[in-house]
Every structure is written in structure tokens, then in C-alpha cells.
Amino acid sequence: MPTLTLIEAVREALREEMxxxxxxxxxxxxxxxxxxxxxxxxGLVDEFGEERVIDTPLAESSIAGIAMxxxxxxxxxxxxxxxxxxxxxxxxxxxxxxxxxxxxxxxGVHVPMVVRSPYGGHVxxxxxxxxxxxxxxxxxxGLKVVxxxxxxxxxxxxxxxxxxxxxxxxxxxxxxxxxxxxxxPDGDYTLPIGAAEVKREGADATVVSYGLTLHYTLQAAETLxxxxxxxxxxxxxxxxxxxxxxxxxxxxxxNRALIAHEDNRTGGVGAEVSAIIMEGAFxxxxxxVMRCAGLDIPAMPFAPTLESAFMPTADKIAAALxxxxxx
Amino acid sequence: MQQAHPAPAGIEPLGPEDLLDLYAAMxxxxxxxxxxxxxxxxxxxxxxxxxxxxxxxxxxxVWALRKHAAAHFCFTYYRDMGVCVAQGLTMREVMLGFLxxxxxxxSRARQFPLHGADVGRxxxxxxxxxxxxxxxxxxxxxxxxxxxxxxxxxxxxxxxAASQGDIHESMNFASVHxxxxxxxxxxxxxxxxxxxxxxxxIDRVAERAAxxxxxxxxxxxxxxxxxxxxxxQAVQRAAGGGGPSLVEFDVERYLPHTSDDDDSTYRSRxxxxxxxxxxPLAKLQQRLLxxxxxxxxxxxxxRKAARREVDExxxxxxxxxxxxxxxxxxxxxxxxxx
Numbered sequence: 056m057p058t059l060t061l062i063e064a065v066r067e068a069l070r071e072e073m074x075x076x077x078x079x080x081x082x083x084x085x086x087x088x089x090x091x092x093x094x095x096x097x098g099l100v101d102e103f104g105e106e107r108v109i110d111t112p113l114a115e116s117s118i119a120g121i122a123m124x125x126x127x128x129x130x131x132x133x134x135x136x137x138x139x140x141x142x143x144x145x146x147x148x149x150x151x152x153x154x155x156x157x158x159x160x161x162x163g164v165h166v167p168m169v170v171r172s173p174y175g176g177h178v179x180x181x182x183x184x185x186x187x188x189x190x191x192x193x194x195x196x197g198l199k200v201v202x203x204x205x206x207x208x209x210x211x212x213x214x215x216x217x218x219x220x221x222x223x224x225x226x227x228x229x230x231x232x233x234x235x236x237x238x239x240p241d242g243d244y245t246l247p248i249g250a251a252e253v254k255r256e257g258a259d260a261t262v263v264s265y266g267l268t269l270h271y272t273l274q275a276a277e278t279l280x281x282x283x284x285x286x287x288x289x290x291x292x293x294x295x296x297x298x299x300x301x302x303x304x305x306x307x308x309x310n311r312a313l314i315a316h317e318d319n320r321t322g323g324v325g326a327e328v329s330a331i332i333m334e335g336a337f338x339x340x341x342x343x344v345m346r347c348a349g350l351d352i353p354a355m356p357f358a359p360t361l362e363s364a365f366m367p368t369a370d371k372i373a374a375a376l377x378x379x380x381x382x
Numbered sequence: 383m384q385q386a387h388p389a390p391a392g393i394e395p396l397g398p399e400d401l402l403d404l405y406a407a408m409x410x411x412x413x414x415x416x417x418x419x420x421x422x423x424x425x426x427x428x429x430x431x432x433x434x435x436x437x438x439x440x441x442x443x444v445w446a447l448r449k450h451a452a453a454h455f456c457f458t459y460y461r462d463m464g465v466c467v468a469q470g471l472t473m474r475e476v477m478l479g480f481l482x483x484x485x486x487x488x489s490r491a492r493q494f495p496l497h498g499a500d501v502g503r504x505x506x507x508x509x510x511x512x513x514x515x516x517x518x519x520x521x522x523x524x525x526x527x528x529x530x531x532x533x534x535x536x537x538x539x540x541x542x543a544a545s546q547g548d549i550h551e552s553m554n555f556a557s558v559h560x561x562x563x564x565x566x567x568x569x570x571x572x573x574x575x576x577x578x579x580x581x582x583x584i585d586r587v588a589e590r591a592a593x594x595x596x597x598x599x600x601x602x603x604x605x606x607x608x609x610x611x612x613x614x615q616a617v618q619r620a621a622g623g624g625g626p627s628l629v630e631f632d633v634e635r636y637l638p639h640t641s642d643d644d645d646s647t648y649r650s651r652x653x654x655x656x657x658x659x660x661x662p663l664a665k666l667q668q669r670l671l672x673x674x675x676x677x678x679x680x681x682x683x684x685r686k687a688a689r690r691e692v693d694e695x696x697x698x699x700x701x702x703x704x705x706x707x708x709x710x711x712x713x714x715x716x717x718x719x720x
Contacts, residue, residue: 116547116551117517120518120521120548121555124517124519124521124523125524128521128525130528144547148517152515158492160499161488163506164501164506197714197715220715220716
């Protein structure tokens with residue numbers, strides 16, 4: 056089975072879906088000849104032409120709004136936001152408009168649109184090229200929010216997102232793009248949106264995570280294994296819908312739960328997962344639910360020391376796990 | 383505002399039959415509009431935004447789309463009852479919307495009146511965030527171009543919406559990609575209470591068209607023939623692959639912004655009375671009577687028939703129940719459909 060980086064898996068999914076379905080097209084800043092600033096769309100303009108790989112003006116609101124309009128008309132646009140930090144001008148179109156279209160018309164129209172965006176930090180991106188944005192969208196009924204951690208998941212989930220009949224925010228971690236490699240089968244497969252996966256089995260504690268932090272969590276679990284603790288790692292893969300059943304099944308087994316994510320702590324996905332655990336597994340808990348998350352400051356400062364201070368690294372997750380297991 | 387009255391080349395002026403049809407449509411829309419205000423003051427309709435003063439622009443432009451495009455689709459805003467009715471929304475359906483009753487067809491009473499979508503009848507009005515529908519209309523036009531479909535998309539907006547950044551982005555993109563879309567601006571001189579000179583430093587929204595590389599024209603939007611002709615020219619251009627146009631209708635809003643507004647706090651009564659002199663319905667009636675196209679008897683018949691139709695629609699809507707809440711979660715996602 057071929058081994059791909061995460062960005063190669065994204066590119067393969069885009070190419071195969073455009074080949075499969077002529078209604079799929081890509082639009083965004085620099086997605087054409089340049090192939091995207093991270094090269095996610097590299098080569099697509101040569102294969103599919105400028106009509107289906109549209110270099111847009113630098114205007115995020117209309118990138119989302121135009122994609123939404125085309126989607127309502129039956130196309131399957133994939134709009135790229137060059138960095139997740141740049142998505143704010145498009146917030147009205149995504150949260151205010153696209154998320155409400157089906158509900159507000161009683162199913163009269165729907166929006167089969169994907170908004171892809173590189174997110175996250177630890178890449179020396181500074182305050183405006185590092186942010187995690189998932190909590191804003193996870194709060195919004197009508198949207199789906201997918202965050203793959205592995206190349207296999209990225210390809211299968213992106214294909215599912217493109218075929219989905221509702222708007223999907225698809226977030227790809229920039230540091231994972233080339234640092235994470237994995238086996239990806241040739242050819243077509245999809246993965247269900249809204250299904251978490253246990254990425255490592257364990258008995259003593261559960262860590263719920265996603266995205267790049269999932270890999271730091273797996274490293275921390277390995278460290279704890281050497282210290283004699285067995286840690287289960289649940290990869291949410293999508294934060295809306297959120298697979299409560301898989302989380303609860305794991306916590307009912309291990310009786311201890313930590314949520315690890317790079318996004319800011321306050322009002323983050325961890326808060327929601329914690330509430331789900333309290334509502335569904337309170338009687339099983341041997342310790343309070345804990346969170347290991349990004350600091351509550353704008354993500355993330357530029358200097359490497361400050362960047363590391365922000366990030367929930369493998370070391371910090373391991374420390375949090377020791378505290379959880381000692382409770 | 384200065385007026386331009388182009389007599390567009392190659393556009394056959396509307397004949398007596400069309401003008402009479404337009405007049406009859408305008409009479410119906412006016413009767414409906416007047417009634418929903420009464421229902422509001424009776425506490426039955428929670429909110430009303432009037433199309434009075436805009437009817438000629440709305441109906442004349444739809445007539446142009448019908449006649450000159452093989453297919454068309456309208457993205458409307460809250461003041462566009464005339465467009466919705468011209469696209470086929472019945473009086474009863476309109477009334478169900480104003481009273482938020484069971485059976486309202488375009489949002490099932492989830493939204494304000496006249497908001498929702500009816501793809502089959504070719505219109506949608508999704509949002510109350512002013513101007514947000516304009517990029518979506520451009521996307522609809524992009525889809526038509528990509529699929530080689532002959533649809534001309536018309537997006538209606540007010541002078542207030544014209545200040546939104548989305549409108550700049552939309553016109554720019556539409557022009558870069560030569561899309562078959564019309565930007566139809568109903569300029570009534572007020573964004574709720576803010577007059578035009580505080581919204582823009584130019585006299586006409588249409589002046590901006592040049593900056594996007596598309597034609598822009600301002601016409602008297604209270605003159606149905608002028609509204610028709612200017613729109614028809616833009617439709618022909620779009621349908622022929624010539625790209626987008628901006629048509630600005632100079633119209634009057636002589637009622638408050640909505641039933642929740644009190645325009646006496648910001649407009650003189652003299653100004654309002656002056657605006658009423660441009661009532662598009664009165665103007666068309668006068669013209670058709672003068673030309674002998676309309677007889678006083680036929681006029682009475684039309685107005686009585688419209689009132690009867692409004693009465694029946696009102697009775698039906700008042701008798702209808704409010705929607706049950708059993709389906710309040712439905713149609714959030716595809717999987718939640720019924």
C-alpha cells in the first residue's frame with residue numbers, strides 16, 4: 056500500500072473526486088497555477104482546466120458566498136480558505152447563510168459545499184497563520200466540521216465531505232501536512248463523517264483528541280506505557296457531528312478522561328466533550344474530567360519559545376495524564 | 383437624483399396587452415401590500431416590509447426576464463413582494479407567510495414573510511443580513527455558466543445593501559468571469575433612516591458599474607416601461623454571453639422601512655407627500671386611461687377582483703392553524719428530511 060503525506064492524501068482525494076463527478080470544482084486564492092500555497096491543488100488546473108480550478112480574487116466572503124450559490128444550484132464546490140485565520144470575512148456566508156439554508160427553506164435548497172482550510176500552528180505562523188477555528192463552527196447547527204489526523208482519514212473523509220449534501224468545514228493541520236505519513240490505499244473509499252475511532256486501545260485512562268494533537272497524544276500514551284500505564288486514545292475525526300457513543304464507551308471502560316486539543320481551552324471542543332462525559336458516564340468516573348489545551352491567548356505567538364508555551368505538546372499531555380492517573 | 387432615460391436599441395417597447403397585464407399585476411400586489419399593513423395594525427402580522435413605490439421596478443424587471451431569457455432565477459430581498467408574486471407566489475401563500483401559518487410554502491413559516499426558497503418557481507430569499515444574497519446569486523450564475531445552461535440570474539438589492547463589501551466582491555467576480563447575472567438596485571434613497579448622501583458620495587449606485595467593467599444605468603423605477611426596457615437590455619446582454627450589468631431603479635419608499643419603523647422621526651411629511659406623486663400604480667393607471675388601453679369599467683373590475691382575491695386569501699390564512707412544532711428539528715441536515 057502506498058505511503059502518503061497528509062497533503063498528498065488531500066490532493067489525491069480532490070483529483071479523484073473531480074475525475075468522478077463533473078459538478079465538483081475548486082475555487083480559492085492561488086489554487087490554480089500556483090496549486091495553492093501548500094500545494095494541495097497542485098496539478099489540478101492542468102488536468103481539469105481553469106473553469107474547474109478557479110483562481111479567485113482575494114476576497115474570502117465571496118469565495119464562500121459564491122461557492123454556496125453554486126452549491127445551491129447543484130454544483131459541488133470546494134472552496135479553499137488559504138489559512139483558517141483568514142476565514143473570518145467569510146463567517147457570515149458560512150455561519151449566517153450556508154448553515155441556515157436548508158433549515159430556513161424547509162429543505163427547499165441545500166448546500167453541498169466543502170470549505171477546506173489549513174489550520175493550526177507550531178509552524179512559526181504567528182498570530183495570523185496559526186489559529187485553530189473549529190469551536191466557532193462546531194457551535195453552529197447546520198454545519199459539519201471534519202478534522203482528519205492521518206492521511207488515510209484525510210482521503211476518505213474528504214471524499215465523504217465532497218459527496219455530502221450539507222456544508223462541511225474541512226480543517227487540515229499545516230504541521231501535519233508533511234510531517235504525518237501513512238498508508239493510503241489506491242482508489243476509491245470513503246469514511247463516515249461523525250464516527251470517531253479508537254486509535255490506541257488502553258485500560259487506565261482515555262484521551263479524546265483530534266488533528267495534529269492526536270499524534271502528540273499517541274506519543275504521550277507511548278511514554279505512559281513505558282511508565283506502566285495503559286492509555287486509550289480516541290480520535291474524534293469530526294467535532295460536529297461528535298461521536299458521543301465512542302467517547303462514552305471508552306470512558307466507561309477506563310473511568311478517567313482527558314481531552315487534548317490545540318484550540319483555546321475556554322469554550323473549546325473539550326468543554327463539550329467534558330459535558331457529554333458528565334451527562335453520560337458520571338457514575339463511571341474515578342477522577343474529574345481534565346483538559347490539556349492551547350492557552351487562552353490568540354493563537355499563537357511568533358517566537359519559538361512563546362509558540363512552545365502555547366502548544367499542548369506530547370510532554371504536556373503526558374504530564375496531564377500522570378495527574379489524571381494519580382487522582 | 384438625475385434621471386437617464388435610455389431608449390435601448392433593439393428592445394421592442396411593451397405593447398398595450400403587456401402594459402395591461404402589468405397593471406393588473408400591480409393592482410393585485412398593491413391590494414395585498416395594503417392589506418398586510420392592516421393585518422399588522424390588527425396585531426395579526428408580526429412584521430411588514432412594504433413594496434409600495436417599488437412595484438413598477440419589480441414587475442417590469444420580471445417581465446423583461448420572462449420575455450428575453452430562456453430561463454431565469456431571482457434572488458430577492460425583503461421588499462420584493464412584487465417579484466415573488468410575479469414568479470408565481472399566490473396571494474394565499476403570501477398571506478400564510480405574513481400570518482406565519484401552516485402550509486406556508488417557502489420556509490414553512492420558519493422565516494419572515496416572503497423569505498425562503500422556491501426553486502421550481504425560480505426565486506429565493508434566504509437571509510435578513512442585508513446584501514448577503516448577492517454573492518450567492520453570483521454563484522448561481524457561475525453554476526449556470528459551468529453547466530452551459532441559459533439561465534439569467536437576477537439579484538435584487540436596495541441602496542442600503544449597496545454599501546456592503548459583499549456587493550463589491552460580487553460585482554467584481556461576476557465581471558471577471560463574465561457571468562450572466564443582473565444586479566438590480568432598487569434605490570429608494572433610504573437605508574432605514576439614513577439618506578443616500580450619508581451612504582455614498584456619488585448620486586447613483588450605477589456609477590460604480592464602470593469600476594467593475596460592466597454597464598450601469600439608472601432609470602425611473604416608477605415607470606414600468608422604463609424599468610422593463612432597461613432590464614430587457616441587460617437580460618439580452620447576459621443571455622448573449624455579454625456578462626453582467628447593473629440596473630438601478632430610482633424608486634420611492636413613501637412608507638416607513640417596516641411596520642416597526644417610525645419614519646416621522648427622520649423624514650418630513652412634505653418629502654413623503656412629494657414621493658407619493660411618483661406612485662407607480664397611479665402613474666400607470668393615468669397613462670393607460672389616457673391612452674384608452676384601460677377603461678374606467680375595466681379598472682373597477684380589476685380593483686374589485688384584486689380586493690376579492692385578497693379577502694379570500696386573508697380568510698384562508700386566518701383560518702389556517704399555526705404550524706405544529708413536531709417537525710421543528712427537521713431539515714437541518716439531509717438526514718433530517720421528511
